[in-house]
Amino acid sequence: AQTHKTFDNLLVVLNGLGLGLENVVSARAFLTDFHADYQCFNAVYASYFPEGRRPARTCIGTTGLARHARVEIDFIARRP
Incomplete structure (x- = not known):
């Protein structure tokens, strides 16, 4: 659910700039419970981009995020 909400927020920002997911060239994702969440996160993430047209990505396990989030994503x- 947090991955979907994060994408919703990122789409608002991109659309406000006249851009879309097709303009994303790089993504960084941070997960606070990497081992428990990675597989589900990866499936949701992949659903937003066509196969063969996914941006470069780094996915990092971390010990904490703002507001106790489990997922944080940023785009270039x-x-x-």
């Missing part, structure tokens, strides 16, 4: 997007 390129304007056409």
Whole structure:
């Protein structure tokens, strides 16, 4: 659920800039419970991008995130 909500928030930001997921060239993801959440996170993440057109990604396990979140994602997007 947090991964979907994070994508919803990122889409608001991208759309506000006139961009979409097709403009994302790199993503960083942080998970506070990497071993428990990675498989589910990865499936949800992959559902937002067409196969063969996923941006470069780093996924990192961490001990804590703001507001006790379990997932944090940031994007680098390129304007056409």
